[in-house]
Amino acid sequence: MPTKPQKPVPPNVTLDLGEPYCGACGHRLTGLVDSSRCPECGRPIVEVVTRAGKLGRRYRSETTLFGLPLIDVAIGATHSETRGSARGIFAIGDKAKGFVAIGNSALGIVAVGGRAFGVFALGGIAFGLVSSCGGISVGAIAVGGLVLGLLGFGGLCAAIVADGGVCIGFYVAGALPIAIGQGSPSDAFGMFSWFFGRTSPFSVWRYLLQPWAVVFALPITATLAIALLAGARRKSARRNAPAP
Numbered sequence: 617m618p619t620k621p622q623k624p625v626p627p628n629v630t631l632d633l634g635e636p637y638c639g640a641c642g643h644r645l646t647g648l649v650d651s652s653r654c655p656e657c658g659r660p661i662v663e664v665v666t667r668a669g670k671l672g673r674r675y676r677s678e679t680t681l682f683g684l685p686l687i688d689v690a691i692g693a694t695h696s697e698t699r700g701s702a703r704g705i706f707a708i709g710d711k712a713k714g715f716v717a718i719g720n721s722a723l724g725i726v727a728v729g730g731r732a733f734g735v736f737a738l739g740g741i742a743f744g745l746v747s748s749c750g751g752i753s754v755g756a757i758a759v760g761g762l763v764l765g766l767l768g769f770g771g772l773c774a775a776i777v778a779d780g781g782v783c784i785g786f787y788v789a790g791a792l793p794i795a796i797g798q799g800s801p802s803d804a805f806g807m808f809s810w811f812f813g814r815t816s817p818f819s820v821w822r823y824l825l826q827p828w829a830v831v832f833a834l835p836i837t838a839t840l841a842i843a844l845l846a847g848a849r850r851k852s853a854r855r856n857a858p859a860p
């Protein structure tokens with residue numbers, strides 16, 4: 617498999633790949649600087665040097681759908697990569713791209729991770745076209761600490777309809793509402809009670825938890841839908857395969 621040229625490792629990053637040893641005879645090669653051959657078996661070090669340390673994980677399923685592996689896992693460094701890039705229907709990796717992507721940096725229909733970009737995003741920093749949930753959360757339906765959205769619920773929330781702590785928007789509620797314009801809040805919160813749940817102010821579930829439930833339920837539902845679709849595709853591909 618041709619590998620892309622790797623970016624050089626920055627000087628402040630140390631890769632713990634473990635002690636080097638001879639892959640042919642097992643002789644430890646740590647500290648060996650004056651020889652190009654293994655002192656034990658004499659084979660060239662460039663051919664046999666192996667490290668057994670904290671190598672990352674790589675797994676790619678043989679099943680492919682839509683030209684992508686069904687499952688691709690790439691976490692951590694290997695001998696040839698400083699970090700893992702996963703690409704698949706279900707992708708898990710330092711960098712992950714897929715229908716469902718989980719990773720430090722994730723891009724997908726459902727994206728979960730430190731930085732998550734997707735249709736439905738969950739993450740430290742989350743950008744979701746439809747829904748987002750995260751420390752910094754930007755999306756049509758957004759929940760989190762610092763929120764920017766159309767419908768927003770969070771600590772510091774700027775949205776058309778905003779609820780939570782400090783709220784800036786056209787229709788605002790929350791601890792410190794700052795209204796832009798003259799909207800009547802009750803109309804908007806009534807219309808979007810499936811999200812805000814404000815219609816019953818005495819129920820904690822509806823008042824505080826419902827927005828969170830919505831932004832978690834959407835990606836979970838999408839993940840299940842993708843899993844079902846993948847399963848159905850796989851079945852039909854098997855059925856149509858020519859008999860051996």
Ligand SMILES: [Zn+2]
Nearest residue numbers: 638641654657
């Ligand atoms: Zn050796």
